[in-house]
Amino acid sequence: MDMKxxxxxxxxxxxxxxxxALKLTINDEQYELQVNPTIKLINLLRDHLNLIGPKxxxxxxxxxxxxxxxxxxxVNACLLMAYQVNGKHITTIEGxxxxxxxxxxxxxxxxxxxxxxxxxxxxxxxxxxLLSTNPDPTEADIKEALAGNLCxxxxxxxxxxxxxxxxxxxxxxQE
Amino acid sequence: xxxxxxxxxxxxxxxxYSKVTGNLKYLTDLTFPNMxxxxxxxxxxxxxxxxxxxxxxxxxxxxxxxxxxxxxxPGMNRFGIIVADQPVLCEDKVRYxxxxxxxxxxxxxxxxxxxxxxxxxxxxxxxIIDSPEQALKPQAFKLHVGGNICHQAMxxxxxxxxxxxxxxxxxxxxxxxxxxxxxxxxxxxxxVVPENDGAITxxxxxxxxxxxxxxxxxxxxxxxxxxxxxxxxxGGSFGGKDELNIQPYAALLALATKRPVKIHNSRxxxxxxxxxxxxxxxxxxxxxxxxxxxxAHQVKIIADKxxxxxxxxxxxxxxxxxxxxxxxxxxxxxxxxxxxxNNGVSGEFRGFGGNQITFALESQLDRLAxxxxxxxxxxxxxxxxxxxxxxxLGQRIAPTDGAAQVLNGIQKLYEKTNKQYSNSxxxxxxxxxxxxxxxxxxxxGRLDSAxxxxxxxxxxxxxxxxxxxxxxxxxxxxxENLVVEEIGCSKEDVKIVIGDTAxxxxxxxxxxxxxxxxxxxxxxxLKDPFKQKILHHAGxxxxxxEQSLYLGPGGVWCFEKQAGPCLTYKxxxxxxxxxxxxxxxxxxxxxxxxxxxxxxxxxxxxxxxVEVDLLTGKVKVLSIDHVVSAGPVISPHGYRGQIExxxxxxxxxxxxxxxxxxDAQYVAQNFDxxxxxxxxxxxxxxxxxxxEELYEGDSYxxxxxxxxxxxxxxxxxxxxxxxAIGCWVSKLPISSEEILEHIESRGMLEWI
Numbered sequence: 062m063d064m065k066x067x068x069x070x071x072x073x074x075x076x077x078x079x080x081x082a083l084k085l086t087i088n089d090e091q092y093e094l095q096v097n098p099t100i101k102l103i104n105l106l107r108d109h110l111n112l113i114g115p116k117x118x119x120x121x122x123x124x125x126x127x128x129x130x131x132x133x134x135x136v137n138a139c140l141l142m143a144y145q146v147n148g149k150h151i152t153t154i155e156g157x158x159x160x161x162x163x164x165x166x167x168x169x170x171x172x173x174x175x176x177x178x179x180x181x182x183x184x185x186x187x188x189x190x191l192l193s194t195n196p197d198p199t200e201a202d203i204k205e206a207l208a209g210n211l212c213x214x215x216x217x218x219x220x221x222x223x224x225x226x227x228x229x230x231x232x233x234x235q236e
Numbered sequence: 237x238x239x240x241x242x243x244x245x246x247x248x249x250x251x252x253y254s255k256v257t258g259n260l261k262y263l264t265d266l267t268f269p270n271m272x273x274x275x276x277x278x279x280x281x282x283x284x285x286x287x288x289x290x291x292x293x294x295x296x297x298x299x300x301x302x303x304x305x306x307x308x309x310p311g312m313n314r315f316g317i318i319v320a321d322q323p324v325l326c327e328d329k330v331r332y333x334x335x336x337x338x339x340x341x342x343x344x345x346x347x348x349x350x351x352x353x354x355x356x357x358x359x360x361x362x363x364i365i366d367s368p369e370q371a372l373k374p375q376a377f378k379l380h381v382g383g384n385i386c387h388q389a390m391x392x393x394x395x396x397x398x399x400x401x402x403x404x405x406x407x408x409x410x411x412x413x414x415x416x417x418x419x420x421x422x423x424x425x426x427x428v429v430p431e432n433d434g435a436i437t438x439x440x441x442x443x444x445x446x447x448x449x450x451x452x453x454x455x456x457x458x459x460x461x462x463x464x465x466x467x468x469x470x471g472g473s474f475g476g477k478d479e480l481n482i483q484p485y486a487a488l489l490a491l492a493t494k495r496p497v498k499i500h501n502s503r504x505x506x507x508x509x510x511x512x513x514x515x516x517x518x519x520x521x522x523x524x525x526x527x528x529x530x531x532a533h534q535v536k537i538i539a540d541k542x543x544x545x546x547x548x549x550x551x552x553x554x555x556x557x558x559x560x561x562x563x564x565x566x567x568x569x570x571x572x573x574x575x576x577x578n579n580g581v582s583g584e585f586r587g588f589g590g591n592q593i594t595f596a597l598e599s600q601l602d603r604l605a606x607x608x609x610x611x612x613x614x615x616x617x618x619x620x621x622x623x624x625x626x627x628x629l630g631q632r633i634a635p636t637d638g639a640a641q642v643l644n645g646i647q648k649l650y651e652k653t654n655k656q657y658s659n660s661x662x663x664x665x666x667x668x669x670x671x672x673x674x675x676x677x678x679x680x681g682r683l684d685s686a687x688x689x690x691x692x693x694x695x696x697x698x699x700x701x702x703x704x705x706x707x708x709x710x711x712x713x714x715x716e717n718l719v720v721e722e723i724g725c726s727k728e729d730v731k732i733v734i735g736d737t738a739x740x741x742x743x744x745x746x747x748x749x750x751x752x753x754x755x756x757x758x759x760x761x762l763k764d765p766f767k768q769k770i771l772h773h774a775g776x777x778x779x780x781x782e783q784s785l786y787l788g789p790g791g792v793w794c795f796e797k798q799a800g801p802c803l804t805y806k807x808x809x810x811x812x813x814x815x816x817x818x819x820x821x822x823x824x825x826x827x828x829x830x831x832x833x834x835x836x837x838x839x840x841x842x843x844x845x846v847e848v849d850l851l852t853g854k855v856k857v858l859s860i861d862h863v864v865s866a867g868p869v870i871s872p873h874g875y876r877g878q879i880e881x882x883x884x885x886x887x888x889x890x891x892x893x894x895x896x897x898x899d900a901q902y903v904a905q906n907f908d909x910x911x912x913x914x915x916x917x918x919x920x921x922x923x924x925x926x927x928e929e930l931y932e933g934d935s936y937x938x939x940x941x942x943x944x945x946x947x948x949x950x951x952x953x954x955x956x957x958x959x960a961i962g963c964w965v966s967k968l969p970i971s972s973e974e975i976l977e978h979i980e981s982r983g984m985l986e987w988i
Contacts, residue, residue: 107265113258113261113265114258116421116422118421118422118471118503119503120502120906121503123907123908124421126421153258154258155257155258155259157257158257162256166256167256169256170248170249170252170253170256172873173243173249173873173874173876173877174256175252175255175256176472176709176710176874176877176881177421177422177469177470177471177472177708178254178255178469178471178708179262179420179421179422179708181255181256182258185256203915204915204916205916207914208914208915210914210915211419211907211912211914212421212915213419213420213472213474213885213912214472214877214881215877215881215884216877216880216881216882216887216913216922217884217915217918218237218876218880218918219873219876219877219880220915221237221918222237
């Protein structure tokens with residue numbers, strides 16, 4: 062099926078037939094879609110475009126598992142309606158990989174920044190967002206930036222080490 | 237952040253790449269052609285009679301394919317790991333707000349939800365029992381035919397009455413611990429797919445695929461061989477997905493509609509229906525002589541079971557067993573009762589009753605140390621078990637010096653860094669330590685079968701299989717690292733097969749810190765026969781004596797020719813017919829017939845520093861040091877992650893988390909009001925020290941560390957709070973109100 066040019070029924074509503082046109086860019090690819098106005102961004106990505114990297118864990122914007130970029134800004138995709146991103150550029154975890162994986166992904170692998178992996182997509186997007194604006198974050202910066210991303214497995218240790226290994230000064234890294 | 241264990245250069249988890257790229261398909265990410273969405277109607281009342289259920293309107297709704305009630309359960313309408321007393325779909329009564337009454341399959345989630353609203357259930361509300369104390373009153377009505385006591389257990393040795401008379405110091409206290417949510421990030425869910433021949437495949441997370449198969453077989457009236465369980469990977473479990481959750485409903489709906497059915501709980505659905513850590517009230521009376529030697533210890537435990545049994549009896553037994561912890565107490569009497577109520581169901585949770593009882597035990601020691609003016613390390617030393625002492629139930633155990641090792645480790649940290657913070661006008665600082673002992677495996681008298689399989693498969697891969705699941709704990713790394721080490725091959729040669737009853741051997745459950753033990757012990761049994769089989773065959777192919785060959789990276793190597801393998805594994809397997817070795821055995825168990833008694837134990841010690849804010853009453857943990865004795869470390873990242881992560885989970889238990897119930901309804905239902913630790917709550921100063929040395933002659937190898945990092949944290953934080961402001965906390969989570977009341981009553985603020 063052509064993913065980039067299609068009409069999307071919403072499995073989350075009974076009101077069939079009512080759609081609006083959306084033009085947007087996801088991970089550097091252009092999409093022209095007809096979508097139901099009640100669909101959320103996260104459901105558009107996961108259920109219709111097969112971008113399953115972003116997850117839904119709380120559904121109310123408290124856990125950050127659904128974190129993506131909209132025009133480079135970190136957002137919770139569970140709190141945005143699809144129509145709100147009309148004309149915008151979306152980047153999901155799937156869009157971070159170029160020729161090789163991103164340095165943040167590499168750091169998570171090296172430092173053990175994940176266990177079950179369910180928060181990891183959102184966590185990596187958030188770390189990417191932090192380091193792109195603040196290449197040398199302090200402990201307070203890290204706490205502020207990541208406070209909206211919950212991880213139940215790691216206790217955040219490996220995540221903190223991954224960030225500190227990338228920080229410009231690397232002063233905080235101790236082994 | 238310090239640790240004495242370091243990951244080998246370049247080594248990453250086998251599932252790592254797919255996790256950091258977001259490409260890993262969890263079972264809740266799966267979709268199938270023609271798939272329907274399922275939803276379950278749960279009771280709005282904690283206790284009610286069902287007068288009637290009418291599904292006529294719901295089934296007529298466009299998009300709805302099936303609406304099922306208890307009448308549609310073909311087999312036994314009950315489930316439960318120990319006692320099958322929980323209805324799949326309730327017939328005449330509901331006993332808690334998670335009880336299922338009907339389930340629906342429809343073309344969309346919205347249609348399924350709308351159909352739930354059209355199911356007409358007439359209930360007659362019944363009075364509720366929302367506390368164990370109420371349930372134990374003689375006049376209380378019975379929640380189950382057998383009454384309100386789910387399980388009772390006790391252990392005693394010596395004569396506590398006489399011993400208390402000789403005590404110089406006695407402390408008596410009641411400790412209250414809350415209901416805790418597992419809060420795995422992936423809520424329960426998956427897809428059940430009907431196969432052509434009337435069989436089904438269940439794609440849903442669990443901690444024991446074969447047991448899900450057994451339970452589903454009873455419910456569906458299908459032979460076990462017609463049920464395939466694919467149960468890995470999972471986005472966290474921590475004990476919470478061991479019991480059945482959505483599987484019966486998706487299976488019933490898939491069989492009824494002959495279409496794949498997906499159910500994925502929302503967080504709120506998960507909150508209402510999932511099992512939780514048992515809330516307990518633990519009353520303890522402990523007496524010592526003048527020097528701090530414990531002479532008598534009396535423990536009474538009341539656990540809130542909630543509506544159904546699941547693994548409750550085993551959790552209570554574990555608490556009873558660990559009541560004396562790593563201490564030798566000559567006169568002890570421990571009794572416990574687990575009581576049915578109309579509250580949410582309590583069940584298995586990482587630590588398995590050890591967290592609750594160790595908080596009480598370690599707090600008693602700290603209180604006694606204060607009373608006797610003894611150092612907290614010293615009172616523990618006086619009472620500490622020795623390597624060859626019997627276990628806490630008087631059973632023989634594998635000799636271990638773990639208790640002394642972790643206490644000595646903690647003592648060094650305690651003496652080195654104590655009082656590094658200086659009090660300010662509004663802030664007080666304190667340090668606390670605690671230790672814990674934790675049994676691994678299921679214990680004496682419990683079916684605890686283990687095993688694995690090793691083969692050279694047709695693709696020339698060394699294929700290792702276990703009936704286990706990857707919940708996130710790092711099982712795949714443990715398996716890969718051990719196979720590489722024991723066989724001598726490279727990690728590229730290894731193929732790991734887990735989590736699919738169609739292809740894996742029985743290994744028992746991935747619970748009770750037993751996974752690493754089972755993998756290591758299996759490999760000890762498998763490696764020599766496997767090597768012999770391959771080398772015998774390779775010798776014949778190469779016309780060389782077996783003794784001149786060995787298994788190495790990429791294939792079979794000759795000792796005399798070191799440039800590369802003489803035969804690749806792929807070449808080797810071509811004419812190999814007998815390519816598999818399999819083992820099954822019982823998890824190591826005490827030779828003494830003491831029900832539930834463990835044989836292998838791990839030990840953990842913790843030191844924490846806290847800050848208490850005198851203005852807000854908030855407790856902040858500033859540093860955590862873990863010292864763990866659990867044998868050799870197989871996977872450094874996995875080990876460290878389990879200990880750090882387990883510690884933070886218990887930091888939440890101590891400071892933040894309570895799945896509170898009011899009138900048997902959950903007060904919080906999502907992460908907006910049930911708070912788990914976020915990164916701001918976590919000390920960046922978290923250090924893990926592993927003691928890898930086992931007792932001389934120990935042949936049981938590495939122990940699992942899934943639970944030990946969660947146990948000693950709570951009493952250490954509570955002691956640190958006492959060290960800071962002199963307040964003994966006995967009820968969790970520590971409340972800012974209680975701290976502020978204490979500060980005010982002591983006049984600790986200058987203006988008061």
